[in-house]
Amino acid sequence: MRIGTLLIGLLGLSALGLAADASAHMTINGAGATFPYPIYSKWFDEYAKVDPSVRFNYQSIGSGGGQKQILAQTVDFGASDGPMSDDNLSKAPGKLIHIPTVAGAVVISYNLPGNPSLKLDGETIAGIYLGNIKKWNDAKITALNSGTTLPDQDIVVVHRSDGSGTSFIFTDYLSKVSADWKSKVGSNTSVSWPTGIGGKGNEGVSGQVKQTEGAIGYVELIYAIQNKMPYAELKNADGNFVKPTLESVTAAMSTAQIPDDFRFSMTNATGAQSYPIAGATWLLVYEQQKDAAKGKKLVEFLKWALSKGEDMAKQLDYAPLPDELRDRVLKRVDEIKL
Amino acid sequence: MKAHRHTRRKIISALASTLATVAALLVIAPLGLVFYHLLVSGIGSINWDFFTHLPKPVGEVGGGMVNAIVGSGELLALAALIGVPVGVLGGVYLAEYGDVRMNALLRFVADVLNGVPSIIWGVVVYGLIVLRFKSFSALAGGLALGLMMIPLIMRTTEEVLLLVPNGYREASLALGISRWKTIVHVVMKTASQGIITGILLAFARVAGETAPLLFTAFGNRFWNHNLLEPIAALPLQIFTYAISPYEDWHRQAWAGALVLVVMIFLINTVVRFLTRGRTVRVL
Amino acid sequence: MAIAISPRAAVAERAPAARYMKPPRRWADRAFRWLTLAMALAVIGLIILVGWQLAVGSHLAVSRFGFRFLTSSTWDPVSEQFGALPFIYGTAVSSLIALIIAVPLSIATAIYLTELAPLWIRQPLVSLIEMLAAIPSVILGLWGIFVMIPWLRAHAFPWLKSALGWTPFFNGPIYGVSMLAGGIIIAVMILPIITSVAREILRSVPNLQREAAYALGATRWEVTRIAVLSYAKNGLFGAVILGLGRALGETMAVTMVIGNTPQIKASLFAPGYTLASVIANEFTEATTDIYLQALFEIGLVLFGITILANLIAQLLLKTMKNAMTTRAVQ
Numbered sequence: 001m002r003i004g005t006l007l008i009g010l011l012g013l014s015a016l017g018l019a020a021d022a023s024a025h026m027t028i029n030g031a032g033a034t035f036p037y038p039i040y041s042k043w044f045d046e047y048a049k050v051d052p053s054v055r056f057n058y059q060s061i062g063s064g065g066g067q068k069q070i071l072a073q074t075v076d077f078g079a080s081d082g083p084m085s086d087d088n089l090s091k092a093p094g095k096l097i098h099i100p101t102v103a104g105a106v107v108i109s110y111n112l113p114g115n116p117s118l119k120l121d122g123e124t125i126a127g128i129y130l131g132n133i134k135k136w137n138d139a140k141i142t143a144l145n146s147g148t149t150l151p152d153q154d155i156v157v158v159h160r161s162d163g164s165g166t167s168f169i170f171t172d173y174l175s176k177v178s179a180d181w182k183s184k185v186g187s188n189t190s191v192s193w194p195t196g197i198g199g200k201g202n203e204g205v206s207g208q209v210k211q212t213e214g215a216i217g218y219v220e221l222i223y224a225i226q227n228k229m230p231y232a233e234l235k236n237a238d239g240n241f242v243k244p245t246l247e248s249v250t251a252a253m254s255t256a257q258i259p260d261d262f263r264f265s266m267t268n269a270t271g272a273q274s275y276p277i278a279g280a281t282w283l284l285v286y287e288q289q290k291d292a293a294k295g296k297k298l299v300e301f302l303k304w305a306l307s308k309g310e311d312m313a314k315q316l317d318y319a320p321l322p323d324e325l326r327d328r329v330l331k332r333v334d335e336i337k338l
Numbered sequence: 339m340k341a342h343r344h345t346r347r348k349i350i351s352a353l354a355s356t357l358a359t360v361a362a363l364l365v366i367a368p369l370g371l372v373f374y375h376l377l378v379s380g381i382g383s384i385n386w387d388f389f390t391h392l393p394k395p396v397g398e399v400g401g402g403m404v405n406a407i408v409g410s411g412e413l414l415a416l417a418a419l420i421g422v423p424v425g426v427l428g429g430v431y432l433a434e435y436g437d438v439r440m441n442a443l444l445r446f447v448a449d450v451l452n453g454v455p456s457i458i459w460g461v462v463v464y465g466l467i468v469l470r471f472k473s474f475s476a477l478a479g480g481l482a483l484g485l486m487m488i489p490l491i492m493r494t495t496e497e498v499l500l501l502v503p504n505g506y507r508e509a510s511l512a513l514g515i516s517r518w519k520t521i522v523h524v525v526m527k528t529a530s531q532g533i534i535t536g537i538l539l540a541f542a543r544v545a546g547e548t549a550p551l552l553f554t555a556f557g558n559r560f561w562n563h564n565l566l567e568p569i570a571a572l573p574l575q576i577f578t579y580a581i582s583p584y585e586d587w588h589r590q591a592w593a594g595a596l597v598l599v600v601m602i603f604l605i606n607t608v609v610r611f612l613t614r615g616r617t618v619r620v621l
Numbered sequence: 622m623a624i625a626i627s628p629r630a631a632v633a634e635r636a637p638a639a640r641y642m643k644p645p646r647r648w649a650d651r652a653f654r655w656l657t658l659a660m661a662l663a664v665i666g667l668i669i670l671v672g673w674q675l676a677v678g679s680h681l682a683v684s685r686f687g688f689r690f691l692t693s694s695t696w697d698p699v700s701e702q703f704g705a706l707p708f709i710y711g712t713a714v715s716s717l718i719a720l721i722i723a724v725p726l727s728i729a730t731a732i733y734l735t736e737l738a739p740l741w742i743r744q745p746l747v748s749l750i751e752m753l754a755a756i757p758s759v760i761l762g763l764w765g766i767f768v769m770i771p772w773l774r775a776h777a778f779p780w781l782k783s784a785l786g787w788t789p790f791f792n793g794p795i796y797g798v799s800m801l802a803g804g805i806i807i808a809v810m811i812l813p814i815i816t817s818v819a820r821e822i823l824r825s826v827p828n829l830q831r832e833a834a835y836a837l838g839a840t841r842w843e844v845t846r847i848a849v850l851s852y853a854k855n856g857l858f859g860a861v862i863l864g865l866g867r868a869l870g871e872t873m874a875v876t877m878v879i880g881n882t883p884q885i886k887a888s889l890f891a892p893g894y895t896l897a898s899v900i901a902n903e904f905t906e907a908t909t910d911i912y913l914q915a916l917f918e919i920g921l922v923l924f925g926i927t928i929l930a931n932l933i934a935q936l937l938l939k940t941m942k943n944a945m946t947t948r949a950v951q
Contacts, residue, residue: 025561072472074469156796198892203581361730423660428661444664451667453863453870454671454927461920580766610748
């Protein structure tokens, strides 16, 4: 009967798919931040060559998603650039460890004809994102950019529509430099944005800014570089205008006070060369792994990432952890129970 | 006087006819536009790599979507395992047994179910499977798609079975063949082409669904060979790539879209070929 | 025992075979009957399952927010205040725009297909429309982002703003992604379904009606207007509501072009957010229980309104069918 042959055909297809990759792999699933997605995906790709018996499947759904999925235990590790709040940590079914991996810069990217290079400061950015500064040729912006002519165009503000650690870093910075922002909006992975349109993930925001003339958005440095989008120099706490680079992010991280649980903020850092909107990103793993085999592979990967992986970070303009912080983190990784 | 009014009415009639023609053109215009762009933007990226390579790390150029294509196939196979038996047998009941009122109710409910947004199926299966087993999985994705297929297949199966002349049933029973054998070997066999058509249509409909897979199948950048793990799917991959900022990913999204559309149209063409001469409701 | 003879009735409302065949006696027969009955009852099971899952998943939110959920416009995951009004507004407005665009076009096309088109063109055109129906939402969204939105932003929207900018609907900054873009893309998605169903309805209007009108000296348009459209009113209305039901649940294409901002603004150029889009965007990221429950509740609201729309549509189509089988003989 034809229905019979059809069904057999379908079963055959699924068997084919299942057999398509002959050797048996273990898959370890993770989800979370889009901020470090470029470096993580590079790590997972390289690590597959180091240890072909395991594959890391990472879905970049935003830090909020990463926190949620690891709390619900639907993934083996989470990733977030906003440290988990005490409230959320208490909800976890086991003790969750924050493992910092790299630090990066959140840059202010924009889409203007001629791709001029702009200088901005905290107050101005807060004004734009609060909806007070509406046009590109507003006095506050032109005051900082005397050499450039800015068009009489509406500013299209782009922010994250999903729960985002990048948003956390950005709003954390804005709360420090603008009392207005702190009282009206505050800092979190997801806030009530006073104005603008939402993009999903760092990818969505950069995509939106790239497509829309007059747009401004905050994204991780590598997204702006890979997509050849211009980004602004920012005035740091010391009063200098700094470009977001590997060096300025490292400078910011060196001034940070890092507690034992590794949750820290490094926005608006002091230091002549520090870039003001920088942040670290963490992998979230349970201290007590529920699957011993997976846990072992995960720990091996973490150790590799914190040694070999860190060298690759520089190529993508992420700042690796300073040596003594790295040693502290490796010690903590040893504490993971299988 | 009379001639004047006739002319005015004739003009109005001609105007209305023109507007209707213009409307028909406007309705198929988007089809032309979408196809044009699919071909122009997609065909350049369809190369051997696309069909054989896995995605590359973020930001790097190249790679393919082979895992997404096969993943979609696996999900459809899983969906069929659930959707086809339940749908076909349910349709048999509606056509061969039951009383008028209950069948009318069942038909009504099936039609209403067909109108449920596909994302709701994703939400339901998330609560049912993903949360319970604490894992995104191909099974969950397949289940979501399969549940969507049930009312579709049930209605189309019922419609084609009703078209089989009663004489066949009567003749078979008169020969002493039991009821269930009559239904399976005589009625269903006669209508088998129509039943397959209905199944194919359900496939075409479900193959392009993205929303129910967002939080069930979840997506995977590598091969998956464990049904309890997340799996890549073509529509999911297209969505992820489309909303990203990378030019290369956009290119691949168009290519993936072209492949998906060709797949669906192929199924629809087969359906049209099988049912030539008869009218089949596609929606 | 008279059996219905009319060919149309034979397909539509024919009495099932059970009526005049012997009741099943043997165990295999009974088993098969119960098996198929169980499968058929699956639809009832499914609809209960969906409703139950949504209710269970949202009960905390329902009890905490109560009716306020439907009237509050604050969607703030940080302070855990969830109100669905912006999404209800977004779904309603985008669907309304879609209907305004799609309904005249669809019905006009249906009229064209049944009354005006030369016979050789009918089947190919129908096939083309069915091809449009087969295009998945995500692909239309892809086209929307890269082709439609840039064109709207560069040409259509500025023109609309200059022509109609004095109304509250067409002023305000132009982003490209907008409520209007969402409405347009939904319109493209529902064109095929309304056209198809409308065409079937118009085709089923008995020719006698048309012939009578022609006999009285009506022009082509008058025949269509008086004899066909008024006869098919209920059915056409049902087709429109069916399209509306589809519009309400449209997810992917809308998410990609509407801007995803929970706000209520009069301007159609402003970005919006629909019930389906917020679920798609925020479901996997709801960090707190109440957040997830609020999203489940949005799903419940969406389920409710689509069921309602489909119920009304099916009833209207049914009354049309009934009216036809009890009216004048062929």
